[in-house]
Amino acid sequence: MCGLKGLARRVKFPEMRTTLRIDLPSIHAVRAVYTALQGVEGILQADVSRRGAVIEHDGSATVDRLLEAVGVAGYDVLEIEEERRRLTIREE
Numbered sequence: 001m002c003g004l005k006g007l008a009r010r011v012k013f014p015e016m017r018t019t020l021r022i023d024l025p026s027i028h029a030v031r032a033v034y035t036a037l038q039g040v041e042g043i044l045q046a047d048v049s050r051r052g053a054v055i056e057h058d059g060s061a062t063v064d065r066l067l068e069a070v071g072v073a074g075y076d077v078l079e080i081e082e083e084r085r086r087l088t089i090r091e092e
Contacts (some may be wrong), residue, residue: 018061021051021081029075033053033069034073
């Protein structure tokens with residue numbers, strides 16, 4: 001039986017969640033932003049919709065890199081929200 005420390009070595013948990021508000025006019029725009037985000041190092045998961053993107057990452061995907069990727073796709077970010085993720089462990 002392995003403890004949480006052993007599990008953390010095998011599975012990479014997202015440390016950060018960054019939400020970008022972007023008004024994307026079409027599904028083609030959504031695909032363009034999703035494709036551009038794939039080139040950003042550190043992203044573990046990205047959910048892109050016409051309203052924006054929710055990105056789970058390890059902390060190395062900085063706001064500047066995310067803004068640059070969205071800009072390469074041809075769109076502007078209207079709002080950014082960053083949230084540091086923490087795993088709560090209760091001792092009994």
